[in-house]
Amino acid sequence: MAERPEMTMAESLSFNQKPSESRLSIPTPARIPLAGMVGFGIGATLGLAHGGRTAQLRFRAEHAHKMPTTTTGWYLYHKSKNYHAMQGGLREGLRMGSRLSFWTLMAFGLESTVDRYRGKTDLLSTVLASLTVAGGFSLWNRFSLPTAARTARYGLLFGLVYGGMQDAVGFARGRPIGYVDFVRRRLGSSRTTKLDQPQEG
Structure with missing residues (x-):
């Protein structure tokens, strides 16, 4: 009885998969990282908008009792508020982007695993x-x-x-x-x- 030839690394990772047999015509090793990057981009965009707005509201609440009274004071107030909004948006964008990317990679990786298990x-x-x-x-x-x-x-x-x-x-x-x-x-x-x-x- 002839032994089954061992699969190469490229075959096990579906590098040799035909585009017509792949989901969305993208081979699995390219599709999963691409999905992770798209998930990170969507999460980062949502997090940037949400985090920036939340940081702005927090800054206004923290400084509501000491509002500026001069033109220079208002300039510095808005400059500081924009800085806090940008910082909060970047922090939340990275956090939400990383989380969404992780769960997206999990979903697409599991989908590919189930595909291979079921054939x-x-x-x-x-x-x-x-x-x-x-x-x-x-x-x-x-x-x-x-x-x-x-x-x-x-x-x-x-x-x-x-x-x-x-x-x-x-x-x-x-x-x-x-x-x-x-x-x-x-x-x-x-x-x-x-x-x-x-x-x-």
Whole structure:
């Protein structure tokens, strides 16, 4: 009995994966880091806006009892406020960007792992990965049961929408979709059975 040849590093990491067989036509080793960078960019943008506004409000509250009365005082006040807003925005942007990047990498990495374990690339892997990451996010933040359930619903919705979009794009590009192939096989076998049945009369 011939032994199976060992997979090379490139094969195990899917470097040799055809674009038509990859999700979004991007090989896995490129797609996962790209998703992490996109997640960091979105998180950093949201954090920058939220952190800057929060820092501005905090600065105004802390200095409400000693407002300036001169033109120079107002200039220095606004200069200091803008500095605090920029500092707070950068800090929150880095924090939120890093967090969103981490959870995005977890979701995409788990999706790829489920794909390889199942041997199929379709919506089911995306849904499983999204629900798992939503559960991990809820546990990490110690959410209450209603909040965790709402987070799971969001994870399910994201998995269905994003996975469905990937499958639609992949199907249009000729990538095999697990459940589509299953339905085709079922329909094909039922048609064959009907044709094989002898017709009466």
